[in-house]
Amino acid sequence: MQFGVFDHVEHLPGVPLARLYEQRLEQLEVLDQAGFHCYFVAEHHTPAIHAMAPSQNVFLAAASQRTKNLHMGPGVYVLPLYHPLRLIEEISMLDNLLNGRLELGVGRGGVLEAFFWGQGYDEDENRERFEETLAVVQQGLSHDLLTYEGRFHSFDEVPMRLRPFQEPYPPFWYMRNPTTAASRGMNALFTGTLDQVEANIMRYRKVWTDRWGEDGLTPQGRQPRVGASIWLVMAESDEAARRIGEPAYEAFSWNLGTPRRLEAERRQMGHLFSAPSGHARLAELAEGHIPYEEMQVIEARLSGLSDAQREERARRRQHSGVNPIFASPETMHTYLDEYVTTGANYLTIGFQFGSLSHEQAMRSLELFITEVMPHYKQP
Numbered sequence: 001m002q003f004g005v006f007d008h009v010e011h012l013p014g015v016p017l018a019r020l021y022e023q024r025l026e027q028l029e030v031l032d033q034a035g036f037h038c039y040f041v042a043e044h045h046t047p048a049i050h051a052m053a054p055s056q057n058v059f060l061a062a063a064s065q066r067t068k069n070l071h072m073g074p075g076v077y078v079l080p081l082y083h084p085l086r087l088i089e090e091i092s093m094l095d096n097l098l099n100g101r102l103e104l105g106v107g108r109g110g111v112l113e114a115f116f117w118g119q120g121y122d123e124d125e126n127r128e129r130f131e132e133t134l135a136v137v138q139q140g141l142s143h144d145l146l147t148y149e150g151r152f153h154s155f156d157e158v159p160m161r162l163r164p165f166q167e168p169y170p171p172f173w174y175m176r177n178p179t180t181a182a183s184r185g186m187n188a189l190f191t192g193t194l195d196q197v198e199a200n201i202m203r204y205r206k207v208w209t210d211r212w213g214e215d216g217l218t219p220q221g222r223q224p225r226v227g228a229s230i231w232l233v234m235a236e237s238d239e240a241a242r243r244i245g246e247p248a249y250e251a252f253s254w255n256l257g258t259p260r261r262l263e264a265e266r267r268q269m270g271h272l273f274s275a276p277s278g279h280a281r282l283a284e285l286a287e288g289h290i291p292y293e294e295m296q297v298i299e300a301r302l303s304g305l306s307d308a309q310r311e312e313r314a315r316r317r318q319h320s321g322v323n324p325i326f327a328s329p330e331t332m333h334t335y336l337d338e339y340v341t342t343g344a345n346y347l348t349i350g351f352q353f354g355s356l357s358h359e360q361a362m363r364s365l366e367l368f369i370t371e372v373m374p375h376y377k378q379p
Contacts, residue, residue, distance in 0.1 A: 001336070001340060001344075001345060001346070001347060001376040001377060002037040002225065002345065002346050002347075002377070003036050003037060003346075003347055003348075003349065003373060003376075003377060004036060004037050004038040004039065004040065004071075004346065004347070004348040004349070005031055005036055005038070005039045005040065005348065005349055005350070005351060006040045006041075006042070006075055006229055006348045006349070006350045007024070007039065007040070007041050007042065007075075007350060007351075007352065008041075008042045008044070008050050008051045008052075008350075008353065009021075009024055009041060009042075009051060009052045009053040009059070010050050010051065010052065010252070010255060010352070010353060010354065011049060011050070011052050011255075012355070012357070015358075017052060020052060021052075021053075021059070021062070023358040024053075024059075025062065025063060025066050026358075027351075027352070027358075027361070027362065027365070028063050028066055028067055028070060029066055029067065030362070030365065030369075031067075031070055031365075032066075032067040032068060032069055032070040034369045034373065035069075035373070035377060036070060037070075037071055037346075038070065038071035038072065038073060038103050038348075039063070039070055039071070039072045039073075040072075040073055040074065040075025040076075040103070040105055040173075040348065041053050041056050041059060041060065041072075041073075041074065041075055042056075042075050042076075043056050043074055043075075043076065043077060043078050043109070044113070045078075045081070045113045045116065046113075046116055048113070048256075048259065048260055049255060049259045050252070050255035050256050050259075056073075056074040056075075056077070057074075057090045057093075057094060060072050060073070060074075060094055060098075060102075061093075061094060061097060064094065064097040064098045064101075065097075067101075069101075070101065071098075071101040071102070071103050072098060072101060072102065072103070073102055073103035073104055073105055073170070073173070074104065074105050074106075075105040075173075075175075076105035076106050076107035076109075076173070076175060077104065077105065077106050077107070078107060078108070078109030078113065079106055079107070079108065079109075079129070079130045079133040079134055079137075080108060080109060080119065080126050080129035080130050080133065081109065081113070081119075082133055083153075084132075084133045084136035084137050084140065084153055085136075085140070085146075085153075085155070085158070087133070087137055088136075088137055088140040088141055088146075088160065088162070089162050091104065091137070091141060091164060091169075091170065092141065092162035092163055092164045093162065095164040095165040095166055095170050096164070096165045098165070099165060100165040100166045100170075102164070102165075102166070102170040103170055103171050103172075103173060103187075104169075104170050104171065104172045104173065105172075105173040105174070105175065106130075106134060106172060106173070106174065106186075107130075107174070107175060108126055108127060108130040109126075110260075115269070128151060128152075129152060132150045132151060132152055132153060133152075133153075135148065135150075136148050136150070136153060136155070138169060138172075140155075140158075140160055141160075141163070141164050141168065141169035141170075142167075142168035142169050143160060144159065144160055145157045145158065145159060145160065146158040146159075146160055166220060167220075168219055169219070170220075171186075171187055171218060171219075171220050171222070171225075172184070172185070172186040172187070173186055173187045173188065173189065174186045174187075174188055175188070175189050175190075175229070176189070176190055176191065176200075178190070178200045178201070178203040178204035178207065178291060179203065179204075179207050181204060181226075182203075182204045182205070182206075182207035182208040182211060182212075182224075183207055183211050185211075185212065185218055185219055185224075186218075186224075187218070187224050187225040187226060187346075188200075188204055188224070188225075188226045188227075189226075189227060189228060189229045189346070189348055190227070190228050190229070191228065191229055191230075191323065192228075193317075194228075194317050194338060194339060194342055195295070195298055195317075196295070197227075197228045197339075197342050197344065198294075198298060198341075198342035198343065199291040199294035199295045199297075199298055200291055200294070201226055201227075201342055201343045201344055202291065202294040202297065202343070203291040203293075203294050204224075204226050205226075205343065208224060223345070225345060225346040226343075226344060226345060226346060227344035227345060227346035227347050227348065228339070228342075228344060228347060228348070229347075229348040229349075229350070230323050230324070230325055230347070230348070230349055230350070231249065231252075231323045231324035231325065231349075231350040231353055232324065232325050232327065232332075232349050232350065232351060232364065232368070233245030233248065233324065233325070233326050233327075233356070233360075233364050234327055234328070234329065234332060234363075234364040234367040234368055234372075235326075235328065235363075235364070235367070236328060236367075237328050238326060238327055238328050238331050240328075241326035241327055241328065241364075242326040244326075244356070244360055245324055245326040245356075246326070247354075247355060248353060248354035248355045248356040248360075249323075249324045249353065249354055250354065251354035251355040252353040252354030252355075253354075255354065316334065316337070316338045317338050324353075329367060329371035329372055332368070332371075332372045333372065333375065336372070336375075336376055340376070349368070351364050351365045351368070
């Protein structure tokens with residue numbers, strides 16, 4: 001098992017922005033020394049208030065000088081918002097500043113943020129911008145000349161003076177959609193219960209084998225990394241972790257959704273935040289985010305268990321629900337013992353979110369590093 005970290009770098013009342021950045025850089029030094037594989041930082045823009053490092057490249061450039069082993073990357077680059085040529089240059093700069101430790105998460109992002117960037121809020125255009133930018137970036141990173149003709153961008157033998165440290169380019173990651181990730185040779189992260197994570201991994205590995213072969217490697221020549229992303233608070237007992245974590249996650253949930261929803265409603269765009277029957281949700285289902293066939297396989301497997309076996313399985317997966325997880329070291333061992341049965345070889349953890357202070361996050365991180373991580377970390 002390898003471990004990574006995911007972070008929004010959320011605003012904390014009473015903590016100046018400069019201090020917030022310094023505290024995160026201190027955390028990164030600890031992650032680096034403890035042997036975490038990668039640190040991902042989220043990209044969100046106005047009207048969001050829950051991400052204080054919207055320019056991931058600026059923050060990661062600073063972080064590159066405070067670490068030696070920790071891989072780092074966007075989680076994710078919202079590709080429709082970027083000019084691809086500028087992104088190619090900055091990716092190349094970052095990968096060299098990191099001596100080949102850059103990882104690239106990519107995604108489409110929300111159409112509300114695209115609206116504030118002057119792109120409107122058309123789902124189809126947003127998707128097309130993503131596809132075009134991804135194609136240009138991958139071609140530009142891996143070729144000496146960039147030639148491309150698209151709807152939004154056209155390039156005619158543009159010399160690529162900057163090249164990434166890694167060949168043909170840094171590893172790519174895609175979140176939530178196993179079919180898209182596997183078919184494009186990308187690493188993947190999922191959310192949800194352990195059953196949902198397992199179903200996504202089953203779908204991912206099937207698509208990967210069909211597309212790249214059973215022993216197929218990523219473009220960087222490595223086994224693909226696949227697993228889940230969770231939020232975690234650790235303390236000496238589950239109850240102590242819950243007392244700290246519940247108000248923090250409530251604050252995180254408010255920060256994540258409410259300001260953007262209120263701004264959308266003020267502009268009569270509230271349909272972008274509609275219930276699961278909304279257009280965005282239907283598009284998500286069409287992309288294959290919910291692996292129906294694999295869930296049926298899991299349900300069929302469960303039907304063959306006795307009542308006692310079902311109870312034992314439920315006990316083992318008692319903390320397998322949707323995020324967050326509030327756990328003692330013992331409980332986290334129980335979770336991870338079951339987590340590895342999903343077929344995952346990677347786990348990304350958010351240690352600081354909502355109202356959690358730097359000190360609280362560092363204590364949780366310390367418990368994970370000393371009491372949990374040594375039992376599972378891959379050498």
